[in-house]
Amino acid sequence: MPNREAKDPDEAKTLADIEEYGCRILYVLEEGEHPPFSYSVGIEHNxxxxxxVVVGLKPELSQSVINQYCRRVxxxxxxxxxxxxSGFIGGFDCQFGSVHVEHYPEHFGWDIWFYDGLGFRVMQLIYPTTEGIWPWDTEASEWFRKRQPLLDTPPASS
Known part of the structure; x- marks a missing residue:
C-alpha cells in the first residue's frame, strides 16, 4: 500500500476495504446539476x-458494476x-472511456489522498440507454447527456 496511515475512522475503513476487498467504493450524491457518481480507490495499487468511475446510476447498481470490474481485473x-x-449492466455492452486529469480534484478526492497526488489512472464505464443509444449519439436526449457526462475532456470553465 502507499505509505498511508489512517488519521480518522473513514481513512481506516478505506485502507481496510482496499486490503480486504481490493478496493473501496465511494458514492457521491447528486448535487444541483451534477449527477451522482461512484468511483473506486485501490484497484490500480492492487x-x-x-x-x-460510473456516473449517473443508483448506488447499488454502480457499486455492483465496480465490484464486477474489480473481480475481473x-x-x-x-x-x-x-x-x-459485456457483463456489467444486464445484457448491455458498456464502453470504457478515458478521464481527463483535470476532473481528478473534483471527482476523486479519496484517490488523491490514497495515491498522495494525481499519479493514478481512471477509466469511465459508459453505458447506453435501454434502447441502445450512447451519450455521444445524436439521438441521445439532453437529460441522458447530463445524467452521464463524459469525462474525457477538461471540465468546462465556470
Missing part, C-alpha cells in the same frame, strides 16, 4: 488496472479505453 482481464465489454 491490480495495476485503472480505477473506475483481479482475475487478469484487461479493459481498454474505447473498447466495449
Amino acid at each position: 491490480f495495476n488496472a485503472p480505477e473506475l 483481479c482475475n487478469g482481464e484487461i479493459f481498454r479505453i474505447g473498447r466495449r465489454s
